[in-house]
Amino acid sequence: MLLQYRAAAVAGVVTQIFWGIVRTMIFDAFYRSSSGSQPLTHDQTLTYIWLGQAMLLLTMLNVDADVAAMIRNGSVAYEMTRPVDLYTLWFSRALSGRAAPLMMRSIPILVIAALFFGLSAPISMMAGTLFLLSAAMSLLTAAALIALMTVSLLWTISGEGISRLVPGVVFILSGIMVPLPLLPGWAQRLSEILPFRGLIDTPFRIYLGEFHGASAALALLFQFAWLVMLVVAGRLALTRGTRRLVVQGG
Amino acid sequence: MNQITVEELTKTFRVARRAPGLWGSVKGLVKREYQDVRALDRISFSIGGGELVGYIGPNGAGKSTTVKVLSGILVPDSGHVMALGKIPWRDRVHYVGRIGVVFGQRTQLWWDLPILESFDLLRDIYSVPEEKYRANRDALIEMLDLGSFLHVTVRQLSLGQRMRCEIAASLLHDPELLFLDEPTIGLDAVSKLVVREFITTLNRQRGVTVILTTHDMEDIEALCRRVMVIGDGKLLSDGTLSDLRASVTTERWLTVDLAEGVPFTAVLDGDARLIKSEGRRFCLAFDPKQVAAAELIARIARSCPVQDLFVENPPIEAIIARLYSQQKLQ
Numbered sequence: 001m002l003l004q005y006r007a008a009a010v011a012g013v014v015t016q017i018f019w020g021i022v023r024t025m026i027f028d029a030f031y032r033s034s035s036g037s038q039p040l041t042h043d044q045t046l047t048y049i050w051l052g053q054a055m056l057l058l059t060m061l062n063v064d065a066d067v068a069a070m071i072r073n074g075s076v077a078y079e080m081t082r083p084v085d086l087y088t089l090w091f092s093r094a095l096s097g098r099a100a101p102l103m104m105r106s107i108p109i110l111v112i113a114a115l116f117f118g119l120s121a122p123i124s125m126m127a128g129t130l131f132l133l134s135a136a137m138s139l140l141t142a143a144a145l146i147a148l149m150t151v152s153l154l155w156t157i158s159g160e161g162i163s164r165l166v167p168g169v170v171f172i173l174s175g176i177m178v179p180l181p182l183l184p185g186w187a188q189r190l191s192e193i194l195p196f197r198g199l200i201d202t203p204f205r206i207y208l209g210e211f212h213g214a215s216a217a218l219a220l221l222f223q224f225a226w227l228v229m230l231v232v233a234g235r236l237a238l239t240r241g242t243r244r245l246v247v248q249g250g
Numbered sequence: 251m252n253q254i255t256v257e258e259l260t261k262t263f264r265v266a267r268r269a270p271g272l273w274g275s276v277k278g279l280v281k282r283e284y285q286d287v288r289a290l291d292r293i294s295f296s297i298g299g300g301e302l303v304g305y306i307g308p309n310g311a312g313k314s315t316t317v318k319v320l321s322g323i324l325v326p327d328s329g330h331v332m333a334l335g336k337i338p339w340r341d342r343v344h345y346v347g348r349i350g351v352v353f354g355q356r357t358q359l360w361w362d363l364p365i366l367e368s369f370d371l372l373r374d375i376y377s378v379p380e381e382k383y384r385a386n387r388d389a390l391i392e393m394l395d396l397g398s399f400l401h402v403t404v405r406q407l408s409l410g411q412r413m414r415c416e417i418a419a420s421l422l423h424d425p426e427l428l429f430l431d432e433p434t435i436g437l438d439a440v441s442k443l444v445v446r447e448f449i450t451t452l453n454r455q456r457g458v459t460v461i462l463t464t465h466d467m468e469d470i471e472a473l474c475r476r477v478m479v480i481g482d483g484k485l486l487s488d489g490t491l492s493d494l495r496a497s498v499t500t501e502r503w504l505t506v507d508l509a510e511g512v513p514f515t516a517v518l519d520g521d522a523r524l525i526k527s528e529g530r531r532f533c534l535a536f537d538p539k540q541v542a543a544a545e546l547i548a549r550i551a552r553s554c555p556v557q558d559l560f561v562e563n564p565p566i567e568a569i570i571a572r573l574y575s576q577q578k579l580q
Contacts, residue, residue: 073356075357077351077353078351078353078357080323080342080346081323081346081351082376083344084343085343243325
């Protein structure tokens with residue numbers, strides 16, 4: 001099925017590499033013009049950016065288009081006549097909707113960036129392994145956020161608003177736009193308590209060795225705690241939402 | 251033994267009202283006005299295993315709402331429902347595995363997949379054992395005559411073909427209870443007959459309890475021994491078709507074809523009334539308790555050149571229409 005969208009995948013890879021080059025140039029300029037010492041070295045920033053380009057899809061969160069259509073035209077009624085837990089169903093939809101395209105894009109980008117654009121290897125075997133663990137949790141967090149946004153459709157029906165609001169917040173507070181260590185202090189403190197850094201910043205800093213040993217364990221725990229909270233919130237909201245469900249169109 | 255028991259079921263929807271036009275839209279941004287619509291108003295009934303019940307009512311009467319509550323989709327405001335020993339919305343996941351639902355106006359099949367693959371997906375969703383699945387699927391394909399378009403994608407099917415597939419899809423997991431919400435809507439005469447015949451067979455041979463909502467009175471006459479009529483959220487009538495007729499009116503209709511046009515009203519004499527006339531065909535309504543059919547016919551034949559005539563029950567549409575208007579008057 002995904003192979004039908006080969007052209008889209010290739011175009012996605014090319015676009016993200018192009019933007020990766022542009023972003024590395026911006027940070028080159030930034031590092032060259034700044035004389036003070038920075039929380040991340042130039043090389044670390046490069047790696048952070050390329051990892052970001054590879055995992056960009058995790059920050060593009062929007063409501064599940066299929067479910068949105070079903071809620072708008074009332075077919076969601078059929079969804080509820082299936083002997084399947086609705087949250088599990090929507091979570092799995094979100095997960096599969098992210099996982100497959102993420103693999104398709106991230107692997108070529110990582111290979112190309114490592115060969116030509118200065119993406120360095122993880123600092124150690126251990127860091128690499130923990131990175132994979134953390135990145136898997138990022139994927140699950142993204143799915144939980146999408147599921148929660150999708151559940152909000154039971155109130156808003158259209159989902160336009162939330163699909164525009166959330167990515168803006170995620171772009172800044174996940175670290176995808178500017179690595180979180182380079183943000184001003186207040187923004188860092190804000191990002192530290194919100195779940196969005198678990199999408200991008202946490203696995204990347206583990207990769208870079210910024211988090212290691214106890215701090216890596218704590219970061220993973222934080223990611224996991226937010227994941228659990230998001231799933232619980234999504235489930236509770238769904239239970240409430242289905243109680244007030246009105247099926248559109250009679 | 252009752253399969254479904256419904257007591258005092260009530261469901262209210264809140265509908266946002268908006269004044270028309272630009273000003274109305276702007277006002278709606280600041281202050282919303284809501285209107286409560288009572289879709290179901292303390293409805294009670296029970297349905298036994300193996301029954302085939304017709305559930306009728308005008309648009310917006312609460313038919314679909316009832317079906318959605320009974321199939322675990324909607325949560326009512328108050329009242330009790332017990333179906334297959336479960337509370338549908340509370341035990342939804344377990345309950346819906348034992349029922350089948352068809353909403354005539356929507357599709358449960360995957361738009362871009364061939365029918366057979368849609369069926370396979372449903373097998374996985376309902377975890378139907380392979381052997382049982384094959385047996386059910388093949389029997390349904392045979393009974394509903396789906397063989398010629400099993401490999402066609404859903405979007406390329408005609409409405410009649412699709413509806414037959416929808417019905418098959420709802421039965422792959424051997425449900426004990428089947429809800430059909432307007433299954434014949436928009437179908438041509440032949441497809442309607444296929445669907446009706448199939449529903450009858452299913453009910454008689456497999457003993458599946460069927461609850462059918464429809465606007466098509468032919469469906470009701472062809473299929474249902476028992477009819478429930480709902481209007482404005484209230485259950486107006488529940489019984490056999492003939493009970494329903496008798497409770498609303500004892501009227502009969504007499505249709506007369508005359509050989510030549512003559513004024514007709516003179517013979518009516520207060521015990522029959524003209525309901526419609528078309529050229530030389532006149533249709534009269536009379537009450538057999540007031541005037542025997544034979545007497546009325548003899549009187550007409552004496553004064554008019556009758557070519558042909560027949561007596562019939564008023565069509566079920568007329569009965570239902572009268573039931574609704576009686577309800578409105580109350």
